[in-house]
Structure formats: C-alpha cells, structure tokens
Amino acid sequence: MNHAQLNALGRALRLVGEHGEALGADTPDSRLHEIKADLRRALDLLDESVAAGAPSTRCPEHPQGPVDESAPDLCLLCETRRRAARRSEYHGGGRERTEAAAAATAPSRYGVRADRPQPQQRWLPEAWNGQEWQLCGTPRRDKREAEAYLAAQRRSSRPAMAYRLVHEFTDYEVLRVWGTPLRVDIEPLGNL
Numbered sequence: 723m724n725h726a727q728l729n730a731l732g733r734a735l736r737l738v739g740e741h742g743e744a745l746g747a748d749t750p751d752s753r754l755h756e757i758k759a760d761l762r763r764a765l766d767l768l769d770e771s772v773a774a775g776a777p778s779t780r781c782p783e784h785p786q787g788p789v790d791e792s793a794p795d796l797c798l799l800c801e802t803r804r805r806a807a808r809r810s811e812y813h814g815g816g817r818e819r820t821e822a823a824a825a826a827t828a829p830s831r832y833g834v835r836a837d838r839p840q841p842q843q844r845w846l847p848e849a850w851n852g853q854e855w856q857l858c859g860t861p862r863r864d865k866r867e868a869e870a871y872l873a874a875q876r877r878s879s880r881p882a883m884a885y886r887l888v889h890e891f892t893d894y895e896v897l898r899v900w901g902t903p904l905r906v907d908i909e910p911l912g913n914l
Contacts, residue, residue: 723771731771734764843891847872849882852906858882861890865897876900 723731741757777785781797793801845868849858858875862868865887872885884901 723773727767727771731764731767734760734767738764843889845897846888846890847875848886848888849875850884850886850901850903852883852904853908855886855903858885865889869898872900 737760738757741760745757774786778789779785779787779796781787781795781800784797784799788798789796790798790801844861844863845865846857846861847859847868848855859871862871868887872887875881875885884899884903886899887897889895889897
C-alpha cells in the first residue's frame with residue numbers, strides 16, 4: 723500500500739466511524755444510503771490497496787503456506803517441524819545417533835561424548851591491579867597474539883605491576899607470569 727492509498731483509506735474509514743457515532747433510531751433512509759455509499763467507497767479503496775490474497779494460515783512465518791487442519795496455526799510447514807522435534811525427543815536424538823550409541827542397552831545419565839560441545843581453547847591476558855588478577859584485554863584464540871599483546875602492555879606508558887597469561891581449555895592453567903604481584907593496601911598509611 724502506498725502513501726496515497728493509505729491516506730485515502732484512512733479518511734474513508736474515519737468518515738465511516740463518524741457515521742457510526744451519529745447513527746440513531748430516528749436516522750432517515752437518505753442518511754443510511756449515504757452511509758452505504760461511504761462503506762462501499764472504503765471497501766473499494768481497501769480492495770485496491772490489498773496486494774496479496776488472504777492468508778491461508780495463522781502462521782506469521784508462512785501466511786500463504788500449505789494448510790494442515792490439525793495444526794493450531796494451520797501451517798503444515800511449522801507443524802512438520804514440531805512433529806520432527808517431538809519424534810526426536812521420543813527416539814533419543816533422531817538420525818544423528820552413532821552405531822555405538824544405538825547399540826547401547828541403556829542411555830547414559832551423563833550423555834555420550836558426541837553430545838557434548840567441543841571445548842574452547844583461549845588465552846586470557848591478565849594484569850595485577852594490586853589486589854587481584856583482572857582481565858586486561860580480549861581473550862585470544864592464538865597464544866602468540868596474546869603474548870604480543872602483553873609485551874605491548876608492558877612497554878606502554880602506564881604498565882601494571884605484573885602480567886600473566888592464563889590458558890583456558892575446559893580448565894584454567896597459568897602459563898607464564900611477568901613481574902611480581904605484591905598485595906597493595908588500598909588505604910593510605912596502612913588504614914590507621
């Protein structure tokens with residue numbers, strides 16, 4: 723619907739609304755014929771502005787899609803997807819199961835290795851802030867890049883007291899420490 727059609731349709735519907743408010747038991751037939759003409763004009767404008775046919779389903783994703791009468795939204799495509807999800811729940815994962823998992827007599831309480839996501843391997847640059855280690859840059863996927871970042875941090879105008887590189891791979895492991903982390907009291911004069 724373009725802007726002109728939108729404006730014309732809005733005016734016609736507002737006029738019909740005004741007719742509805744003025745309608746009463748003693749409204750003459752001439753006024754009813756005028757209301758009928760205005761309603762026809764609004765319907766004609768609406769027919770001109772509608773480009774597509776009426777939606778065949780109640781699905782916002784597939785309004786013109788195939789119809790399944792048993793689906794709550796009448797959409798065959800979405801209902802097929804829902805049925806596949808329910809079927810995989812009953813059969814324990816569907817077709818993706820391996821032969822070894824299919825041969826198992828009882829499902830494992832903790833799942834099988836193929837079900838778990840692959841661990842992420844990252845290197846975390848950390849700086850000592852006087853109280854604790856804190857992340858001082860973006861975690862890196864490349865160890866050399868993380869070491870180069872820490873070397874640049876040590877050469878900066880305001881370096882930290884100490885830096886360390888932590889390897890994260892399902893667990894944390896400190897790989898290397900630069901400097902000596904000393905605990906610094908944050909209160910002046912030792913909190914006297």
